[in-house]
Amino acid sequence: AVLPDAALYDGPGYPFAVHRPGSAVVGELITAAPGAYGELLAALDRLEEYGGPGRPGNIYDRIARPALLPDGTPVRAWVYLAAPLIARDLRESGTEIAGGDWFKRRSAPAE
Structure with a gap:
């Protein structure tokens, strides 16, 4: 799937998506099994260190x-998406991943 209006930046072993009109991020779209939505969302929140809105x-x-x-x-x-302060730092001095595709970036040959 494609996430419009977002840019992808290199992070410490994982990427950060940041809101940016006119750009796009390529990724996987997953759908939870029936009855597992709440459990999956809670697990993803823990993985992404998301504690709730505005924390x-x-x-x-x-x-x-x-x-x-x-x-x-x-x-x-x-x-x-990267939290506001992280997003600001990435926009100012981060390394953007061309094309917004994390997996293509990782498999690109070294120069």
Whole structure:
């Protein structure tokens, strides 16, 4: 799937998505099994160090955004964007991942 209006930045072993109009991030869209939605969301929140809306310790903020399926169909998805202070630092001095695709960046040959 594609997340419009977001840019991807290199992080300490994992990427950070940041809101940026006109850019896009490529990624995987997963759907929870029936009855497992709450458990999956709680596990992802722990993984992404998200403590709830506006919490100062958040690494990421979980936000509902439209994502685009390969055929262009928009779907509502929860995404984890870098928390505001981290996003500011990334915009100012971070390393943007060209094309917004973490896996292609990792598999690119070294120069």
